Structures are given as structure tokens and as C-alpha cells.
Amino acid sequence: MAKPVSIEVWNPSGKYRVVSTKPMPGTRWINLLIQNDVRLEICTEKKTILSVEDIIALIGDKCDGVIGQLTEDWGEELFSALSKAGGKAFSNMAVGYNNVDVDAANKYGVAVGNTPGVLTETTAELAASLTLAAARRIVEADEFMRAGLYDGWLPHLFVGNLLKGQTVGVIGAGRIGSAYARMMVEGFKMNLIYYDLYQSTRLEKFVTAYAAFLKANGETPVTWKRAATMDEVLQEADIISLHPVLDKTTYHLVNKERLAKMKKEAILINCSRGPVIDEAALVEHLKHNPMFRVGLDVFEEEPYMKPGLAELKNAIVVPHIASASKVIIINPNPYIKKFRY
Numbered sequence: 001m002a003k004p005v006s007i008e009v010w011n012p013s014g015k016y017r018v019v020s021t022k023p024m025p026g027t028r029w030i031n032l033l034i035q036n037d038v039r040l041e042i043c044t045e046k047k048t049i050l051s052v053e054d055i056i057a058l059i060g061d062k063c064d065g066v067i068g069q070l071t072e073d074w075g076e077e078l079f080s081a082l083s084k085a086g087g088k089a090f091s092n093m094a095v096g097y098n099n100v101d102v103d104a105a106n107k108y109g110v111a112v113g114n115t116p117g118v119l120t121e122t123t124a125e126l127a128a129s130l131t132l133a134a135a136r137r138i139v140e141a142d143e144f145m146r147a148g149l150y151d152g153w154l155p156h157l158f159v160g161n162l163l164k165g166q167t168v169g170v171i172g173a174g175r176i177g178s179a180y181a182r183m184m185v186e187g188f189k190m191n192l193i194y195y196d197l198y199q200s201t202r203l204e205k206f207v208t209a210y211a212a213f214l215k216a217n218g219e220t221p222v223t224w225k226r227a228a229t230m231d232e233v234l235q236e237a238d239i240i241s242l243h244p245v246l247d248k249t250t251y252h253l254v255n256k257e258r259l260a261k262m263k264k265e266a267i268l269i270n271c272s273r274g275p276v277i278d279e280a281a282l283v284e285h286l287k288h289n290p291m292f293r294v295g296l297d298v299f300e301e302e303p304y305m306k307p308g309l310a311e312l313k314n315a316i317v318v319p320h321i322a323s324a325s326k327v328i329i330i331n332p333n334p335y336i337k338k339f340r341y
């Protein structure tokens with residue numbers, strides 16, 4: 001795309017020019033910008049991932065700000081182009097901002113925004129969905145059924161892992177990791193072990209209170225532990241879910257050596273960022289350990305998967321959909337429903 005051809009313009013006479021590299025859900029953001037005297041240009045190109053060159057063409061000679069996407073490489077080149085065009089702000093429509101070189105933005109005097117906190121429950125719910133799907137072999141069983149292979153109930157058909165009483169391990173117990181941990185502890189009465197650079201006091205308090213509640217009701221209380229090392233989580237947990245940010249310290253956090261430390265029948269879930277796992281090493285591990293299962297929402301080189309992954313029955317793969325949910329808000333007037341999108 002040498003020159004952007006497909007653009008939708010809102011409020012053509014607006015004083016400030018803001019570019020959105022993609023159409024986004026709803027109209028509230030559009031109205032907000034228009035109210036603030038913005039001429040908004042939304043790129044409506046069919047191409048899913050815009051290149052740096054495409055975005056430079058969109059920025060043009062005068063641009064006050066850009067709203068971009070996690071698929072774009074916001075580094076030196078783009079911040080330099082935005083700054084030359086008079087731009088002062090870049091907003092990443094994502095919680096994760098590993099695609100943004102914040103140092104480069106600072107160098108060119110461009111303020112950076114992201115959307116922390118808006119996807120906590122939806123991402124945790126997808127991680128929980130992948131956990132259940134992997135534990136109970138839902139995708140394999142669905143394929144079996146549709147292939148017409150079911151010829152009657154059998155005691156050993158698609159035996160999976162029962163979650164109750166097992167240990168869930170969370171790596172990165174921030175907003176999403178903590179929400180996921182609560183779902184698994186409260187929903188399935190799992191014990192918790194977590195690893196994070198910081199203590200997750202609220203999570204610990206929640207599990208302690210829930211354990212007391214179970215005990216008071218004559219049930220086995222759940223337990224929690226903050227691990228001193230990540231390897232402790234890998235060795236002890238039956239389910240491990242990854243929720244750290246992606247940065248230099250978490251790149252290939254799960255590699256060949258660490259996979260080998262996990263239980264042979266463990267389940268690994270990744271709804272953070274693909275490069276947190278060495279995906280080629282994961283493919284090898286899955287091949288040699290058929291009882292080890294994985295649920296992935298994110299991949300090392302999206303939109304691609306490493307060779308061999310798609311053929312493996314012990315892998316569940318979905319196309320980065322953790323954010324893709326809509327919320328129905330019931331107003332005080334029960335007859336009016338509002339959708340987030």
C-alpha cells in the first residue's frame with residue numbers, strides 16, 4: 001500500500017488530524033474525538049496487518065495523533081515519522097504494549113497510551129475456557145463425534161483430567177493472572193501456586209478467605225503458595241497459565257529446559273503473548289509427551305504457527321480471541337439492554 005486508498009473521514013473540518021489504523025468497535029470513541037475538534041481518518045484497507053511503510057503513508061505530512069493496533073511495529077521509524085508530521089500522541093488499542101518502543105516514543109516527544117484493565121475478565125475467561133477444553137479434551141471429542149466415529153459409550157472414551165483438588169499455577173499474577181486464579185480456585189476448588197516479581201496480596205487474601213469459607217462449610221479448604229522461583233510452579237502445578245507482560249525478561253520464559261520440568265500430564269495455557277513460549281520447543285515437547293496438553297490464544301509469529309503445531313491433537317489453538325467478547329449491561333430499566341460493541 002504505497003498510498004492509502006481506503007479511508008473513512010469523520011468531521012472533515014476538524015482542527016486536529018488523528019488517524020486510526022483500523023476501524024474499531026462502537027462510535028463512542030469517534031464522538032469523543034469529534035467533540036474535541038478532531039478530523040478523524042480511519043483506514044479501512046482490507047489488509048489485516050499494516051506495514052511500517054503503510055502507516056508512514058497514513059501519517060502523511062500533518063498528523064497530530066495516531067490510534068494503532070498491537071499488530072503494528074511502533075518503533076523508531078514510526079515515531080520519527082509521527083513527530084515530523086507534528087504528532088504528539090500515540091494510543092495502542094491493547095493492554096499489552098510490547099509492540100511499542102516506549103524509549104523511541106520518548107525520544108521523539110510522543111506520549112503513549114494503552115488500555116490496561118479493560119480486558120481482565122474476558123482474557124481470564126478465555127484462559128479458563130482453554131483450560132477446561134484441554135483438561136476434558138473437548139476439541140478432540142468434538143472432532144471424533146463429527147467424524148461419525150462414536151458408536152456407543154465406553155468407560156475409557158476421552159478420559160481427561162479432573163480439576164477439583166489439583167494445583168493451578170499462575171505465572172504473572174497481575175490483573176489477568178489474578179482474575180484467572182480466582183476463577184480456578186473458586187470455580188473448581190483448585191489449590192494455587194503463583195510466581196510473580198511482586199506479591200499479589202489481594203489474591204492471597206481472597207484464597208485465604210475462600211479457604212475459611214469452605215472449612216466452615218465442612219469442605220476441604222483450598223491452599224495457596226507464592227513460589228520463590230518459577231521452576232517451583234512448573235514442578236508442582238497440574239495446570240500452568242501464563243499471564244506476564246512480554247519484555248526481555250519474559251521472552252522464551254518457557255523453553256525446552258523448563259518444559260522438561262513440568263509434569264508429564266500437565267496442561268499449559270498461554271493467553272499473554274506468543275514469544276513467552278519457545279514455540280518450536282513446545283512442538284517437540286508435545287510430540288514426545290502425548291499426555292501433555294496445551295491451550296494457546298497467542299503465537300510466537302502471529303498469524304503463523306510453528307511447523308507441526310496444527311497437526312498435534314494435544315494442542316488447542318485459537319486465533320488471539322481473548323478480548324473478543326461483548327458485555328450485556330442490564331439498565332435499571334429491564335427492557336433496555338446495552339452492548340459494549
Ligand SMILES: NC(=O)C1=CN([C@@H]2O[C@H](COP(=O)(O)OP(=O)(O)OC[C@H]3O[C@@H](n4cnc5c(N)ncnc54)[C@H](O)[C@@H]3O)[C@@H](O)[C@H]2O)C=CC1
Pocket residue numbers: 095096097116117119120123171172173174175176177195196197198243244245246249250271272273297298320321322323
Ligand atoms: N490474549 C489477549 O487477547 C490478551 C493478552 N493480554 C496480555 O496479558 C498481559 C498481562 O496483562 P495484565 O494482567 O493486565 O498486566 P499486569 O501488568 O496487571 O500483570 C502482568 C504481571 O506480570 C508480572 N511479571 C512481569 N515480569 C515477570 C516475570 N519475569 N516473571 C513473572 N511475572 C512477571 C508483573 O509483575 C505483573 O504482575 C498483557 O501485557 C498482554 O500482553 C492482555 C489482554 C488481552
Ligand SMILES: O=C(O)C(=O)CO
Pocket residue numbers: 070093094095096097119320322323
Ligand atoms: O489488549 C491486548 O493486549 C490484546 O492482546 C488484545 O487482544
